[in-house]
Amino acid sequence: MSEMTAATRTALPPVFERIDDLRARLGGVRADGDRIVLVPTMGALHAGHRALVDRARELGEYVVVSIFVNPLQFGPSEDLDRYPRTLETDLAALAGRADAVFAPSVSQMYPDGPTATRISAGEAGTVFEGASRPGHFDGMLTVVAKLLNIVQPSFAMFGQKDAQQVYLVQRMVHDLNLPVSIEAVPTVRESDGLALSSRNRYLAAPARAASVEVFSALADAADARQHGVEAVLAAARSRIEAEPAVKLDYLVAVDPATFLPVHDGYRGPVTLLLAAAVGEARLIDNAQLLIE
Ligand code: AMP
DSSP states (O other): OOSOOGGGTTSOOOEEOSHHHHHHHHHHHHHTTOOEEEEEEOSOOOHHHHHHHHHHHHHOSEEEEEEOOOGGGSOTTSSTTTSOOOHHHHHHHHTTTOSEEEOOOHHHHOBTBSOSOOOOOOGGGSSTHHHHSTTHHHHHHHHHHHHHHHHOOSEEEEETTSHHHHHHHHHHHHHTTOSOEEEEEOOOBOTTSOBOOGGGGGOOHHHHHHHHHHHHHHHHHHHTGGGOHHHHHHHHHHHHHTOTTEEEEEEEEEOTTTOOBOOTTOOEEEEEEEEEEETTEEEEEEEEEEEO
8 A cells, every 4th residue: 555645645754764663664565465656856846856756656656755965976076065955845845745754874885985885887987978978877877776775666767857867767677677667758848949968057157047048949959850860960969059157068969779879861769969058057868850
């Protein structure tokens, strides 16, 4: 039976800080025959995360949201220290949505310091987002593997917003025969198209106004899809180049099945990946297109 009865609908979800305590609770859930769904997050929850949690509820009876800012996936010059930590508000946002929150400390997850054992994302982890953030995907996969082993869910939810992340997690699950199904959830956007992100709070007003061009570039690219891959890329690039406040990091069209770049003459599904610096923030977004 789900714990989400009418009486608990507005109550804050129980918070587990210790792996042993969470596992003991989940043992009981499993014994009742309930399917567990994991939603891994770093907190600072917004409507994008809530979409993952709401979809999780459709897939199983017991929804666990993990909130953990994973040091392993941050580079030395990245925003680990200033990454927003808003546990109280996050719990309120999960009231009536999650059955449990797993919010471990760094020492709970890494009692011996950064793990000597790591998952390698391989070549595909060193390109695009991985080229700009060396080691990011190895750190991400390592914590996702730990979370999957701790929670042992039937399903784990990831946002399509982080397309390379979903690809790499799906490949890890395939390569290592992990007994879990990965569900990708479409990107939730602001009304002007900006993809929701915990890092959008780094956008000061002028940068926020310019940031809409990231989405507009993807929209222009989609409009050009009948003219082939190079036209798609050119349409996106010219939109970005027209806005000096947006500095393009990478723009590439990949085959979603392999994450390898595709070129003119290619026909089939494409994921268009874009990353750009806008003011203090680094934004990533993507679109899925069919080139016919
Ligand atoms: P994060 O807390 O940024 O690590 O994100 C946790 C999960 O939420 C990841 O699977 C993200 O891809 C997903 N996510 C973040 N932003 C969005 C969004 N705007 N729409 C859908 N999913 C998202």
